[in-house]
Amino acid sequence: MSDWEETSPERLYVITGGRSGASAPAELDLVTLIVARSGPKPGMQPEHTAIVRICQAPLSVAEISAYLRLPVSVVTVLLGDLLDQDRVFARAPVPPARLPDRALIEAVIDGLQRL
Amino acid sequence: MDFNGSEQAAALERGPRSEDVLPETATAAVKVVIVGGFGVGKTTLVGSVSEIRPLTTEETMTQAGVGVDDTAGVASKTSTTVAMDFGRISINEELVLYLFGTPGQERFWFLWRGLFEGALGAVVLVDTRRLEVSFDVLGRLEERGVPFVVAVNSFPDAPRYPVAELRGALDLPEAVPIVPCDARDRASSRDVLMTLMRYLQTLATTQEAS
Numbered sequence: 520m521s522d523w524e525e526t527s528p529e530r531l532y533v534i535t536g537g538r539s540g541a542s543a544p545a546e547l548d549l550v551t552l553i554v555a556r557s558g559p560k561p562g563m564q565p566e567h568t569a570i571v572r573i574c575q576a577p578l579s580v581a582e583i584s585a586y587l588r589l590p591v592s593v594v595t596v597l598l599g600d601l602l603d604q605d606r607v608f609a610r611a612p613v614p615p616a617r618l619p620d621r622a623l624i625e626a627v628i629d630g631l632q633r634l
Numbered sequence: 635m636d637f638n639g640s641e642q643a644a645a646l647e648r649g650p651r652s653e654d655v656l657p658e659t660a661t662a663a664v665k666v667v668i669v670g671g672f673g674v675g676k677t678t679l680v681g682s683v684s685e686i687r688p689l690t691t692e693e694t695m696t697q698a699g700v701g702v703d704d705t706a707g708v709a710s711k712t713s714t715t716v717a718m719d720f721g722r723i724s725i726n727e728e729l730v731l732y733l734f735g736t737p738g739q740e741r742f743w744f745l746w747r748g749l750f751e752g753a754l755g756a757v758v759l760v761d762t763r764r765l766e767v768s769f770d771v772l773g774r775l776e777e778r779g780v781p782f783v784v785a786v787n788s789f790p791d792a793p794r795y796p797v798a799e800l801r802g803a804l805d806l807p808e809a810v811p812i813v814p815c816d817a818r819d820r821a822s823s824r825d826v827l828m829t830l831m832r833y834l835q836t837l838a839t840t841q842e843a844s
Contacts, residue, residue: 528713530642531694548752549691550663550732552656565646573649577660579732581720585689588645590715591748592694610661621838623664623729627754628831630725634683634824 534566534589535596547595552577552610560606566597567606574607654686659727666830667749668735669775670759671767675787675817676735677719679759682823684721684733692717695745716742718749733827740767744774755830756782759817762792765803772804783811783833785826809836 555574563571569587578586584594601607668676681688696713716737723731736743744750756775760768768784775782784806788794795803797812806812811829816822 528694548665549734549748550665550730550752552660552663552730565643569646569649576650576655576658578650578656579663579722579730581691581732581734582650582689582722584691585720586645586648586650588642588648588692590692590694610663621835621842624754624831624834624838626729627664627725627731628828628835630723630729630731631824631828631831634723634820 531590531593534564535593538596546611547580547598547609548611549581549591550579552579553583553598553607554578554610555607556605564597567601570594570597570601571606577610650686656724656730657727660724660730661728663730663732665732665734665753666827667753667756667780668733668759669743669756669771669782670736670787671740671761671764672738674759674761674764674767676759679757679785679787679815679817679823679826680719680721680733680735682818682820683723683827685724686722688719688721688735690717690719693746695742714742716746718746731827740771743771744778750775750778750780753780755834756780757826757830758782758784759815760784760786760800760804761789762786762795762800763789765800768804772806781830781834781837783813783826783830785813785815785817785829787817788814809833 553570553574554577555571558575559568559571566587566589570583573583573586580591580594580598584591587594598607598609602609668679670676677688692715694713695716716739718734718737720732720734723733725731734749750756758768758771758775784804786800800812811833813826813829815826
């Protein structure tokens with residue numbers, strides 16, 4: 520956990536331009552899969568470049584946070600920018616329901632059985 | 635706590651190992667939360683079934699209500715960084731299951747925005763030597779309508795109780811499954827997840843019938 524300590528609140532403030540997670544798109548879940556629309560472009564903020572680079576294949580918001588060692592709320596703010604600029608797209612998680620769809624549960628059971 | 639720019643810059647160079655890259659066909663993801671006290675084996679369970687080496691994500695938690703409306707109190711507002719381990723299982727070419735292990739300190743479990751929202755369900759991992767850790771969380775999962783099963787991690791020196799006795803001690807309804815497990819064992823951890831899925835299936839069937 521000490522790995523995280525270099526990420527000071529001041530630095531996080533700079534990365535997001537002082538914006539908090541509250542300004543991030545509400546539809547982004549920890550497991551929303553993010554995919555880049557193209558490669559990184561010159562002149563992008565380093566954090567944006569990093570996200571676009573690792574999202575050449577689908578990656579969840581939680582994984583982006585883990586690899587880049589940035590809090591989830593900071594990642595969602597950055598993703599909000601990239602979504603606005605059409606640089607990435609979000610494959611929404613399965614819509615939360617009170618009780619999940621039976622077909623979905625059956626698919627998970629089938630998958631687990633193959634483990 | 636000194637900010638180390640070079641280490642942070644190095645983190646921006648990181649990314650998934652080639653074997654951890656999801657296929658282009660992955661279009662949907664679901665999550666299950668593993669809840670339990672410190673040292674109960676959440677990360678062990680996540681690690682034993684995960685296809686990737688467990689990763690750590692973090693979130694900054696702000697103590698709600700402290701100095702929020704008080705401009706003079708901004709500096710004293712306490713924020714804490716909380717870390718959580720998670721793993722991943724590719725269910726099929728389109729669907730991915732993520733497993734999140736709650737951070738050790740119970741008071742953060744329900745403060746983490748978006749952790750339980752949209753989760754298929756939860757596994758409450760218990761250690762029979764410290765059952766009391768589970769009381770509050772069971773109540774709060776029920777309150778939030780998060781379906782859960784209870785898995786008893788079999789520590790060698792932990793007392794073994796019959797399921798009925800545990801059910802009584804935890805004040806759990808008859809329908810909620812309680813299963814023993816060995817979080818170090820892949821098949822055993824997989825079976826815990828299967829128990830949760832079968833329970834969800836039962837709940838869905840019951841709901842459709844009513």
